[in-house]
Amino acid sequence: MIDHIGLHVRDIARATEFYLKALAPLGIAIVMQVSAEETGHGAAVGFGANRKPFFWFGEGGDPSGPMHIAFAAPSRAAVDTFYEAAIEAGATDNGKPGLRPEYHANYYGAFVIDPDGNNVEAVCHLPE
Numbered sequence: 001m002i003d004h005i006g007l008h009v010r011d012i013a014r015a016t017e018f019y020l021k022a023l024a025p026l027g028i029a030i031v032m033q034v035s036a037e038e039t040g041h042g043a044a045v046g047f048g049a050n051r052k053p054f055f056w057f058g059e060g061g062d063p064s065g066p067m068h069i070a071f072a073a074p075s076r077a078a079v080d081t082f083y084e085a086a087i088e089a090g091a092t093d094n095g096k097p098g099l100r101p102e103y104h105a106n107y108y109g110a111f112v113i114d115p116d117g118n119n120v121e122a123v124c125h126l127p128e
Contacts, residue, residue, distance in 0.1 A: 004048075086114075
């Protein structure tokens with residue numbers, strides 16, 4: 001089980017703005033922020049839920065991309081809303097919302113490329 005994941009971004013303000021919009025439909029928001037003075041190498045932002053950060057990104061290093069990051073969505077409607085919010089926030093389409101039966105019968109996902117070139121997905125495994 002993974003506790004959290006972290007990656008470097010080119011522009012922390014841009015990444016923060018993007019993920020605030022893109023992850024809101026999934027109930028994921030900023031849980032913690034750490035200054036460069038606190039880390040000793042660059043500011044970091046932790047997104048998560050229920051006061052637990054599980055998705056971190058920070059400045060101060062080369063971008064980590066491209067990576068693939070998949071966020072669990074509570075419903076297919078949330079996948080659709082994630083996709084729309086991410087595109088509106090500046091992402092590039094990498095797979096419109098829909099079933100992906102090659103993974104399993106109820107795999108409903110959407111894929112976008114974030115401003116740092118990462119493949120970001122929202123996925124719901126529940127039947128409609």
